[in-house]
Amino acid sequence: MTVRDVILQVAQVLTTLLLAPLLQGVILQFEERVQRGQGPGVFQPYRDLWKLFHKQIVVPDTASWLYWAAPIVAFTTTLTVPILIPVLTNFPLPLSDMGDILGGGLILTLGSFMITLAGLETRSAYGGIGSSRAVMVTILAEPTLILVFVGITLLAKAMLPFVVNHLLVAEPSVYWGPTHLFLVAAFFVLLLVETDRLPIHSNTHIEIYMIDEARILEYSGPMLAVLKWASMMKQFILYTIFSNVLLFPWGLSYRGTPLGVAGSIVALLTKFLVVACVVVVVDTIQSRLRFYRYQEPLAASFLLAILAIVGTQLS
């Protein structure tokens, strides 16, 4: 363990922290432009956060300590996961072996769980609806997630994201094999579901359609800013796993030199731009599904994960 590695690990967390609002801004801006709107500019999420941090906190009378704990826990979990995954370097850093993919998933789910509790805790009607819907979506998405993990494990014979990354870079036949391609497809559906995109999540801000946002309706000021930032960071983390581990395993720093790290940040932004463009296209051409058809994209994703597992028989 050298000083350089520690600095790199801190840099990974800082990258996630600072670039997450930019990703959100780019997606929203592109969506507006595709739909012939003007758009607020790619830096709008930063301005929103700045504004919220300078506002007053209004606390509901019914709130207990959980109301205060939930945003902090959610923010901390999203700060923890970038330690475990390859954001900038393709070699494990000092604390990267704390947890594998399952561990990262567990930590992210913990944050989501705390927000669900906070939504229920203030006893507002919308918070309850939001929490119950969010839990239902999670229940539908979880089997697929587990199957994707099983597929990755069978593919790479390991659950560490770095091993998967190295394998995909080294073996083109694995990269172009069915297992990997179907895992990418299954994970893409999960990505849409987990980052509040269509076809399940609505992009209009009306309480009736809200799922994840309804849970945080009672928050205001800096607490709301922390929650929003946490959800943007969760999106950034999922995009990182999707592009750095599965879709584009190239373009990460090999030696950890400053130049390499700068290059890998540029590469990361390029990869995210590609994924974000695809997400924008999906968001534009898809209409929101009816509540009782939520299971359909997730059933399709489940199936893709099963097909990926079928493909692992080859190796």
Place this chain on the structure above:
Amino acid sequence: MLAAHLDPLAASLFSLLAVGSLLLSFVMLGSRWLRHYLYAFAAQSWLIALLSAAVGFYGNYSELYIVAILTAAFRGLLLPYLLLRIIRRLKISREVHVILQASSSLVIGAFAVIFALAVSYHIGTALDLAGTVAVLALTVMLSMKLIGFQMLAVRHEAISQILGLLVLENGVFLGAQILVPGMPLLIEIVILFDLLVVVACFGVLVRYLLTHVGTTSSLELKRLVG
């Protein structure tokens, strides 16, 4: 056996095509519109034709190119065209009363695939073929057969049932291409003509049903006559 020793990229290509056609049979299972089944079936046949050509290329079987062309022409163009004519005449564009919702039948199909996976895994270990394309082809073949059976069982529009039968047959054909690539050309041609006869008979049957029963849904065929 060709499938037991292939270079990795060819094995990847074969398995991609095989799993792709399995995916298309799930598209058929998950959609409600008859026309979409038909397009998925045509696409699946084209994939299988590509697979035949690829097997012919990597295994140096020149007659497989002819099989590929015949497959694309018969299963990919002629059979879908004939079925499309029947669908146009029927004025039914989708399954109206579904027995199983699309997502439930997808999940049941997925479990059928897991069953096929387990069976072929055991066969593969017993025959000392584990980790080759042969096992994967066996899985895809078995699961396409099971999905075909499932389509026959849970769908009741006559068109869906014939497509279920054709999917079942496509599965067998796909398995045969990878497992026994040296199968004589004559047998392939016989099978193709058999299919043509099946679809032609089916067209006649549909006309009969329309004039005498007034529907092609098997839900209405409850009364015993004769």
